[in-house]
Amino acid sequence: MGEKEEVKLLGMWASPYSRRIEMALKLKGVPYEYSEQDIFDKSPLLLQLNPVHKKVPVLIHNGQTMVESLVILEYIDETWKLNPILPQDPYGRAMARFWAKFVDEQILTVGGKSFVKAEKGREAAIEDTQQLLKCLEKELVGKDFFGGKNVGFLDIVASTMVPFCLTRLWEAFEADVIPEELFPEIHRWTRNLYEIDFIRDCIPPKEKHLHHVKAASERFKSA
Structure with missing residues (x-):
């Protein structure tokens, strides 16, 4: 540079x-x-x-x-070509983009917005979210990260949305949507993420984050 x-x-x-x-x-x-x-x-x-x-x-x-x-x-x-985050082959790049859109468009909508809005239907929202998360679970079998041995495009997208954002949203409302017995691969992947310095540096402080999530949820419900 x-x-x-x-x-x-x-x-x-x-x-x-x-x-x-x-x-x-x-x-x-x-x-x-x-x-x-x-x-x-x-x-x-x-x-x-x-x-x-x-x-x-x-x-x-x-x-x-x-x-x-x-x-x-x-x-x-x-x-910036150093440390590429997208796969080098066209098929790999296409699949990384596909799953990234899946995380942002499907998991966020069902696991985040629906959960907050559905005061009486949270059990259904949790079940729907878990069905979506099972798709990600399968993608992690036999791999340290979605990108293989190193963090890649999908790891960056999914990490900010699943373990570090939505999990805290659900936790703020005392719901455990990703129990380890159902999602061992996602939990293993999350532990791998926590071992990486630049990932840890970008995780919001938990208590401050939970307070923000609750406040933002109230704004969202009343919008």
């Missing part, structure tokens, strides 16, 4: 989407300036740089602005 390069990330400490961008930048060894954002009181800068979605993360690289975490992850991988 050249000396004149400037990398800035607009993020939020509890956002799984901005945390995954920090993971990728740390894995690549890319220095960056971080700007914490209040997602409930959005700054003029955030609204200016992401006028469509008005959300974090926003990555600025040498004056060029990118939004949407999966798009940003691919940009980072294509821009």
